[in-house]
Amino acid sequence: MLYINCPHCGMRSQNEFSYGGDASVKRPELNKEVSDQEWDDFVYNRKSLRGKHLELWQHISGCRQWIKVERDTATHEIFRTFKADEEVA
Amino acid sequence: MQKYSIYNLVKNAFSNHENWDLAWKDPTPKQEYDVVIIGGGGHGLATAYYLAKEHNITNVAIIEKGWIGGGNVGRNTTIIRSNYMHDENGLFSEFGMNLWRKMSQDLNYNVMFSPRGIINLAHSDAQMNAYARRGNSMRLNGIDAVLLNREQVKEIIPMADFSENVRFPIFGGLMQPSAGTARHDAVAWGYARQADSMGVDIIQNCEVTGFDVVAGKIKGIRTSRGNIKAKKVGICVAGSTNILAEKLNMTLPIETHLLQACVSEPVKPVLDNVVTFGAGHFYVSQSDKGEMVMGGDLDGYNSYAQRGNLPTLQHVLTEGIAMMPFLSKLKMLRTWGGIMDMSMDGSPIIDKTHIEGLYLNCGWCYGGFKATPASGWTFAHTIAQDRVHELNAGYSLNRFSTGHLIDEKGLGTKTWIS
Numbered sequence: 276m277l278y279i280n281c282p283h284c285g286m287r288s289q290n291e292f293s294y295g296g297d298a299s300v301k302r303p304e305l306n307k308e309v310s311d312q313e314w315d316d317f318v319y320n321r322k323s324l325r326g327k328h329l330e331l332w333q334h335i336s337g338c339r340q341w342i343k344v345e346r347d348t349a350t351h352e353i354f355r356t357f358k359a360d361e362e363v364a
Numbered sequence: 365m366q367k368y369s370i371y372n373l374v375k376n377a378f379s380n381h382e383n384w385d386l387a388w389k390d391p392t393p394k395q396e397y398d399v400v401i402i403g404g405g406g407h408g409l410a411t412a413y414y415l416a417k418e419h420n421i422t423n424v425a426i427i428e429k430g431w432i433g434g435g436n437v438g439r440n441t442t443i444i445r446s447n448y449m450h451d452e453n454g455l456f457s458e459f460g461m462n463l464w465r466k467m468s469q470d471l472n473y474n475v476m477f478s479p480r481g482i483i484n485l486a487h488s489d490a491q492m493n494a495y496a497r498r499g500n501s502m503r504l505n506g507i508d509a510v511l512l513n514r515e516q517v518k519e520i521i522p523m524a525d526f527s528e529n530v531r532f533p534i535f536g537g538l539m540q541p542s543a544g545t546a547r548h549d550a551v552a553w554g555y556a557r558q559a560d561s562m563g564v565d566i567i568q569n570c571e572v573t574g575f576d577v578v579a580g581k582i583k584g585i586r587t588s589r590g591n592i593k594a595k596k597v598g599i600c601v602a603g604s605t606n607i608l609a610e611k612l613n614m615t616l617p618i619e620t621h622l623l624q625a626c627v628s629e630p631v632k633p634v635l636d637n638v639v640t641f642g643a644g645h646f647y648v649s650q651s652d653k654g655e656m657v658m659g660g661d662l663d664g665y666n667s668y669a670q671r672g673n674l675p676t677l678q679h680v681l682t683e684g685i686a687m688m689p690f691l692s693k694l695k696m697l698r699t700w701g702g703i704m705d706m707s708m709d710g711s712p713i714i715d716k717t718h719i720e721g722l723y724l725n726c727g728w729c730y731g732g733f734k735a736t737p738a739s740g741w742t743f744a745h746t747i748a749q750d751r752v753h754e755l756n757a758g759y760s761l762n763r764f765s766t767g768h769l770i771d772e773k774g775l776g777t778k779t780w781i782s
Contacts, residue, residue: 276673290675294665294780296619311765318777319617319708319764323606325668348620349668 277346280356283338295331297321298343298363325349329363365561368472387553388560393567396593397425399747400585402572402608403600404428406437406548406733407725409555410740411598411747412564418741419748422563425594427587429571429604433552436602439670439702440733441625441647441659443638445482445543446507449498452758452770453711454505459755460738461507461542467737473554475546476652482543482638483517485524485687487532491642495538502540510539521639524688532643532686545638545649551736574611575722582721598723598747603668603703605726612719616726617708617764619779622663623730624672624680624701628694630654639687646683648691655697658684662704662730664780672701704730706779709763711770714743714756723747724761729779 277289303309303317328348333341343357357363366372366385376384399415401408404426415421426432444464446457468475486492492511499509513536518526526534560566567589574586575597584593599608603620630653638649646660660680663672677699685692707713707727712735714725725743728735742756752760758770775781 276675288675289673296778296780297666315617315765316615320615321606321617321619322610322615323619323666325607325620328666330666346665348666351667351669351673 281334282358291336292332293335298329298331387557391565398423399596400594401426401598404432405435406736407739408600411743412559413555414741414744416562425565428568431568436702437552441657442545442548444734447540449501458507463737471554475550477546479544481541483537483539484640485537485642486535487643508542512537596721600725602705605705619706621704621706622667623704625659626699627655627697629697641683641687644683708777709769709771714759715761
């Protein structure tokens with residue numbers, strides 16, 4: 276069982292959350308010409324890191340907020356959690 | 365190579381079975397090979413076997429970080445089927461079915477292929493319509509498919525829940541009678557033994573740490589046991605694909621996810637098919653030892669840990685009990701996990717890359733075991749001829765940019781939703 280510290284609600288079990296994928300993926304900017312390669316990278320291509328991975332989760336059975344979670348994909352250890360709009364250093 | 369036969373079995377009985385040859389050697393890596401296959405799983409071993417058998421390329425090494433057959437080929441639920449709707453998947457898998465049917469004879473190794481049939485249960489009229497469509501598509505591709513109504517299903521699997529007041533009543537099902545199971549370890553060992561006998565070096569406990577690429581052309585690999593030169597390199601490492609891709613500065617349409625499976629205590633024969641639940645993701649068959657072999661959803665987040673968490677297991681088994689209530693009486697014997705190379709359309713990639721002499725075989729999601737022979741056969745062809753075979757032409761790496769996705773399940777890119 277993973278325990279995720281929701282920045283809005285506190286420590287909750289993974290059963291309350293839904294996974295949202297790699298949080299480092301950025302949508303190409305709207306006001307410029309976007310190449311096929313940029314769309315590819317946004318829609319399909321993923322680094323799928325082994326080790327520290329910043330990812331989105333939604334507290335779907337709680338406050339329903341999207342949050343960012345820094346988790347190790349090899350050990351499942353969770354290091355830090357952030358609000359969705361928080362910048363991660 | 366010593367043939368496995370009744371004659372040799374009796375002969376070796378007189379020496380207490382102490383004089384059997386080793387099934388494969390443990391060679392020291394050579395300086396150079398014509399082809400290096402990275403990954404000693406089912407697909408890698410099959411690729412080496414078909415390179416030697418079909419293309420007469422025997423100066424080949426298989427480089428395996430751990431031990432052969434220790435990854436997903438030893439962790440799957442052994443289901444073999446070709447019940448796909450899309451032409452690319454159907455024709456590829458059916459080609460594989462034909463290799464499965466004669467595999468024990470080809471490899472002189474009993475892989476215990478058991479074509480016991482697979483039934484996908486339907487729980488609504490709409491699902492019956494969808495299955496009819498899939499069944500028709502299968503038959504057009506020469507694959508056997510039978511649409512069963514509720515009564516026919518009940519005759520085959522009376523232990524399923526056919527009561528009236530259930531949340532997901534059984535309306536019927538789609539059956540592929542020629543689908544089945546096989547002994548997964550034997551598949552890896554059978555391919556390894558034959559490949560070794562034809563001159564392939566199986567090098568275990570050897571981790572790939574880097575690649576030598578000069579002017580867009582592969583020259584060799586770096587490993588924990590020294591540098592190895594190679595004219596061609598094939599990558600066949602399932603859940604570890606992204607780790608190697610990073611060393612090549614490639615980003616792939618793949619995420620690595622965790623899938624669990626489990627077996628119950630062994631019980632008397634009760635189920636002689638593979639059955640899948642249609643209102644969720646659960647499948648079950650009974651092994652020759654009597655264990656109920658079960659699996660279902662991904663754990664649902666990126667993971668390289670070859671072990672899972674209980675919430676997913678509980679969710680999957682809840683579906684199992686909804687489908688076959690007797691399962692609740694069984695004790696769990698063992699659970700385990702493996703890491704899946706989940707591609708962004710659910711279909712695999714067998715292709716050349718932008719680096720000359722480097723070939724990629726990945727994206728098998730949770731359907732890699734049944735594809736072992738066809739994957740090895742087509743990957744060997746792609747490497748030997750330096751061009752894809754028509755069977756794997758659809759499984760290209762650039763289909764994501766060109767829009768030629770093969771999205772069998774219609775799920776899109778969210779691989780963790782299963």
